[in-house]
Amino acid sequence: MKIEKNKKYLIATDLDGTFLTSETQSMNIHNQLVVKKLQELGHHFVIATGRSWWWTSKIYDQLELTTAAVHFSGSQVHHPTDKQFKNYFAPISKEIVLSLSSEDWATQSTMTMVIGEVHQAHFNNREEMNHLFFDGMELIYKYDKTVDSKALHQDVLEKHGDKFEIRHWETSDTAKYNEIVFNAKNTSKAIGLQKIADFYDIPKERVIYFGDNINDVEALEWAGIGIAVANAKPEAKKAANYVSEHTNDYAAVAKEIEKLFEL
Numbered sequence: 169m170k171i172e173k174n175k176k177y178l179i180a181t182d183l184d185g186t187f188l189t190s191e192t193q194s195m196n197i198h199n200q201l202v203v204k205k206l207q208e209l210g211h212h213f214v215i216a217t218g219r220s221w222w223w224t225s226k227i228y229d230q231l232e233l234t235t236a237a238v239h240f241s242g243s244q245v246h247h248p249t250d251k252q253f254k255n256y257f258a259p260i261s262k263e264i265v266l267s268l269s270s271e272d273w274a275t276q277s278t279m280t281m282v283i284g285e286v287h288q289a290h291f292n293n294r295e296e297m298n299h300l301f302f303d304g305m306e307l308i309y310k311y312d313k314t315v316d317s318k319a320l321h322q323d324v325l326e327k328h329g330d331k332f333e334i335r336h337w338e339t340s341d342t343a344k345y346n347e348i349v350f351n352a353k354n355t356s357k358a359i360g361l362q363k364i365a366d367f368y369d370i371p372k373e374r375v376i377y378f379g380d381n382i383n384d385v386e387a388l389e390w391a392g393i394g395i396a397v398a399n400a401k402p403e404a405k406k407a408a409n410y411v412s413e414h415t416n417d418y419a420a421v422a423k424e425i426e427k428l429f430e431l
Contacts, residue, residue: 169324169393170408171373171428178370179206180238180361180387182225185380186397187215189417195227198419201232205431212368214238218349218358218383219378220282220305235416236367238360240282240305241335241383243351245360253367258352259303260280264331266348269297271327278345281310307332310345315400317346335382349383357383358390366385378421379404395424 169340171177181187187199195268203213209254210294215223228237228248236247239413247253265281281304288304311320321336333355337347357379365375377384377391380400388394388407396408397420405411414420425431 178212181378198420198422202422236364240356242360261385307350309348356386358372379414392403
């Protein structure tokens with residue numbers, strides 16, 4: 169992997185499991201210092217996360233970023249300060265969400281509809297779900313770990329893959345539930361980053377992406393250089409051009425940037 173000298177790059181990263189530490193979800197100071205150095209050199213550093221802007225904004229401010237950002241795994245792409253950037257929102261309608269309520273697996277699950285920033289609504293059963301009255305940025309179903317997750321995911325994909333981007337999340341060993349996350353069709357971090365790269369006139373060959381999980385797969389495949397951290401899921405490692413020997417807890421992003429840019 170070679171970096172072209174005297175060319176501007178767009179370096180983008182996921183947050184949870186990639187840029188932030190595992191237990192405290194805080195920034196390693198090494199990461200923070202390297203991001204500052206990149207910006208001094210004229211490169212663009214971008215956050216691309218499944219989180220909302222509300223959750224991410226403090227990290228954005230601490231890094232002193234002035235770039236656009238990707239949220240909800242690509243369902244929101246926006247620039248906090250530059251009005252020339254064409255903000256993008258792709259909500260999922262309440263009508264299409266309600267079509268799921270007849271599914272047998274839905275009756276065994278709890279659902280959270282995320283509206284935008286900190287606002288969300290939680291439903292415990294089909295009857296409550298039928299009272300949904302708003303569109304949202306994403307839909308999260310939690311189901312018991314005793315359920316055959318692969319079979320459930322395949323069933324949901326076959327029935328609803330034409331209406332949603334559907335990602336199955338296997339949570340930590342200590343958690344009681346796994347999750348299925350629904351986003352609007354034709355949204356991903358890769359599509360969001362393409363919009364941002366176009367805005368900064370950076371070809372994808374000069375986009376570097378760091379990720380660790382299933383919602384990073386498309387971006388890792390799309391970027392000129394896709395790097396998975398050592399603790400990444402197998403799907404992310406397979407999609408990446410390169411797997412770091414370092415984990416998120418040991419500043420993998422900073423260490424790989426230092427090598428690439430010879431900082």
